Amino acid sequence: MKVGLLSFAHTHALSYAAVLRDMEGVELLTSDPDAPAENTSPEWPRGRELARELGVDYADTYDEVFAWQPDAVIVAAENTHHRFLVELAAHHGVDVLCEKPLATTPEDAEAMIKACRAAGTRLAVAHPVRFSPAYAAARATVHGGHLGKILSIRGANYGRLEDGARTWFADPTLSGGGALMDHTVHIADLLDDLLGHARATEVYAQSNTLLRPDHAAETAGLVTIAYDSGTHVTIDCSWSQPAHHPQWGNVEVQIVGEKGTVEFAAFSQNVSGYDERHRRATVHPWGTDLDKSLLSAFLHGADDIDLADGESGLRTLRVVLAGYASADSGQPAPVG
Known part of the structure; x- marks a missing residue:
């Protein structure tokens, strides 16, 4: 191939x-x-x-x-x-x-x-996080009805701002935005898969550049989403990870239902410690290579996980753009 x-x-x-x-x-x-x-x-x-x-x-x-x-x-x-x-x-x-x-x-x-x-x-x-075993377990729990009706979901996607050859992430003319564009989409995509036919209807968001005032694009944001199923979601999207932290970032989600709560972190399969020789913290991942799983599914197919398709990508984008509209106006914005 x-x-x-x-x-x-x-x-x-x-x-x-x-x-x-x-x-x-x-x-x-x-x-x-x-x-x-x-x-x-x-x-x-x-x-x-x-x-x-x-x-x-x-x-x-x-x-x-x-x-x-x-x-x-x-x-x-x-x-x-x-x-x-x-x-x-x-x-x-x-x-x-x-x-x-x-x-x-x-x-x-x-x-x-x-x-x-x-x-x-x-x-x-x-969207490689769909292939996280932790997400797969949470998804099976939700779709199996073990949590009952999903009341609320809290998500956090934090990482570090790229420098050097990848400063385009903070250039709205090339990226379309900043941290809100870059980091809301991961969790919004999981929700599109997790919540089935439920659709986002309204978004309220705030953003700022406090972490890096020298950048035009926002470096942190908080997004609140209402779904027609009655589920309410908050997403902490930021470039808040220190530049020299040994781990790039994480995707963390808490799902609250009528019968129980499930939490998972997509990139926590690692061993952390301290390297005395180089005097720095270290993180050694041992878990699933999500990019490899994503590419294998795209090229060869997967039995139990659906790739995000174009329509799903568009729905996710509409959530993000409603977030920008809300952050600009200071008022909740409808999802197109």
């Missing part, structure tokens, strides 16, 4: 490249033509230099990747570039897994869905 990786812009691109490079039966070709002409971050190179470090094949243009006739492509570009690359994949009749968020506007997301539907190709959104 031939797989193309389009862009190294997103941090997950490094993981995707390593997984696909070592996946049996997969040929990988990468391309990152939009990389900065000069490497601004030795720690996070891009383009041909990064491909060389990862030991993967590289093409100078996206056209070369499609001329290679891939069976599927992974889009890991800046958020505002997703539409162009997804439509390009649809034009070539290639299945596509797109990084989250699916897009930054409903119009772009709808166009992407339409293009793939017309071409008869699959459009999936990269």
Whole structure:
């Protein structure tokens, strides 16, 4: 199976490249033509230099990747570039897994869905937390009716703000926003899967730049969502993790039902300690490689976990955009 990786812009691109490079039966070709002409971050190179470090094949243009006739492509570009690359994949009749968020506007997301539907190709959104064993256990508990009616859900998705070659995360012209855009979507997607046919109806949100006043984009936010099922949700979305913390961040969720409560943390399968030689804390993950599970499901299928599709990605995006509307107005905003 031939797989193309389009862009190294997103941090997950490094993981995707390593997984696909070592996946049996997969040929990988990468391309990152939009990389900065000069490497601004030795720690996070891009383009041909990064491909060389990862030991993967590289093409100078996206056209070369499609001329290679891939069976599927992974889009890991800046958020505002997703539409162009997804439509390009649809034009070539290639299945596509797109990084989250699916897009930054409903119009772009709808166009992407339409293009793939017309071409008869699959459009999936990269939400690896769906493949966490901890989430799978919580999902089974909820869907099995063991908690009864779900009353409220509290979620937190915190990480650290990327510097160097990935400062685009805090550039609204490329990312569509800041921490609210980057971190609300993970938990909003889980809710789209967890709550079945329940739909978000209204969002109230606040955000600020207190963590990094030098950035135009918000670095922290609190989002409250009302669902037509009567469930109420709060999401703490922030870039609050210290820059030198050994762990990038976490996704934590508490689900409160009439009959009980379930809590899980998606990235807590690790051993932590202290490295005396280098005088720093350490974290050694031992749990499931969620990116590997995501890619395996996209390429080969999964029996028990559904990939987020384009329609799901659009619903999640509408929740995020309602959050921005509310944060701007100071009032609750309806979900489109």
